[in-house]
Amino acid sequence: MIIIPAIDLKDGQCVRLRxxxxxxxxxxxxxxxxxxxxxxxxxxxRLH
Numbered sequence: 753m754i755i756i757p758a759i760d761l762k763d764g765q766c767v768r769l770r771x772x773x774x775x776x777x778x779x780x781x782x783x784x785x786x787x788x789x790x791x792x793x794x795x796x797x798r799l800h
Contacts, residue, residue, distance in 0.1 A: 757791045758800040759784060 760767050760777075766787045767777040781787045788799055 754798075756798045756800050757796050759787055759791075 760769055761784055762774060762777055764782070764784070765779050766781040766784050767779050770776040770778070791799055
């Protein structure tokens with residue numbers, strides 16, 4: 753099985769959508785590149 757981490761973006765921030773709604777989000781980071789680098793450091797070969 754291949755697990756591919758996903759990073760959702762909204763207004764330049766990494767967010768989690770609640771129930772898939774763009775108007776209901778939780779912001780996890782203001783730096784998407786840093787978040788991607790963290791996934792790669794943890795062994796991710798691909799990102800979605």
